[in-house]
Amino acid sequence: MKNNVFVSIALSTAICFSSGCAKKNGDPNHKPYQIYYYNFIDRPWYESWEDKGSEINVKMDIHSEFTDDAYLIVYTNGKEFRQHYIYRTFNLATSEVTEDSIVCHSYLESFRDSLKIEGFHIRAYTVYDNDSAYVNGYNTTCSRYVEIPFETPVDYPVYFKQIRVKKGKNRENFKIVFPRELVSIPGIVRIYVGIGRFNDEIKSRFEENFPGDYELTERDIAYQNLYFETFPDSSKTSFVFTNYNLLSGISFFPEDPQKFTGKRYYFTHWITLNFYVDAPNLQKIVYIYK
Numbered sequence: 001m002k003n004n005v006f007v008s009i010a011l012s013t014a015i016c017f018s019s020g021c022a023k024k025n026g027d028p029n030h031k032p033y034q035i036y037y038y039n040f041i042d043r044p045w046y047e048s049w050e051d052k053g054s055e056i057n058v059k060m061d062i063h064s065e066f067t068d069d070a071y072l073i074v075y076t077n078g079k080e081f082r083q084h085y086i087y088r089t090f091n092l093a094t095s096e097v098t099e100d101s102i103v104c105h106s107y108l109e110s111f112r113d114s115l116k117i118e119g120f121h122i123r124a125y126t127v128y129d130n131d132s133a134y135v136n137g138y139n140t141t142c143s144r145y146v147e148i149p150f151e152t153p154v155d156y157p158v159y160f161k162q163i164r165v166k167k168g169k170n171r172e173n174f175k176i177v178f179p180r181e182l183v184s185i186p187g188i189v190r191i192y193v194g195i196g197r198f199n200d201e202i203k204s205r206f207e208e209n210f211p212g213d214y215e216l217t218e219r220d221i222a223y224q225n226l227y228f229e230t231f232p233d234s235s236k237t238s239f240v241f242t243n244y245n246l247l248s249g250i251s252f253f254p255e256d257p258q259k260f261t262g263k264r265y266y267f268t269h270w271i272t273l274n275f276y277v278d279a280p281n282l283q284k285i286v287y288i289y290k
Contacts, residue, residue: 035265053181058193069198075158075191080188112157127242190271193269195268206236206240224239248264
């Protein structure tokens, strides 16, 4: 099992893997989704959740175009530290303040398997390298890359739960319990919640027709090879679940290759925590007087 060399996978990019899956005939439409949720109940997905305790309750109104087996999947990249120093010069003669530079010290720290999610089990592990990874929504004045320290290849588990949906409206609730109160965690936390179809046709597509209608790039193939070298007993289905962008790509079924239209059987949104008022401030201002 290798624990020094891994290929960086960006959870926040909008394509399969950090370098992307190339569609043979072009990029498909993003609609129509056959299963989706627009918001979490009582909480828009795009706003920060202000929970300060050690647990959050996730409540979902799900719309499905079919009656069949499906799944919920939860990813977390852990605590995203955005600590940075702002260096300013104060002119004693004019009282003028100028901002000279901003130095970022940013990295991710995994929760490993310390999260307890009701009804879920660990399905796979997302593999990162120990150099850097792209983080979406980053402060434009800071680097958009962060260091990812890790000790073992199982630092970033993927949580999975099989469910049953009927055509129309459905509701699913679950609780995520953190190892300590969120208000005491000095970093931003993002949780990605996905939902998709999981019948025999989908399973066959993952195992027998991988990578579906996509062509893997050289970097994608290198990641795949290293993943199976690291986890030789894993199935292709487990591998697909390691990255939600790959999962989205392989869950697309084209209907008209010329127009790139078809049906999507996977959908995801994210939860952002620790953006509430009085969250731990990781910004430090350093003044230089002259």
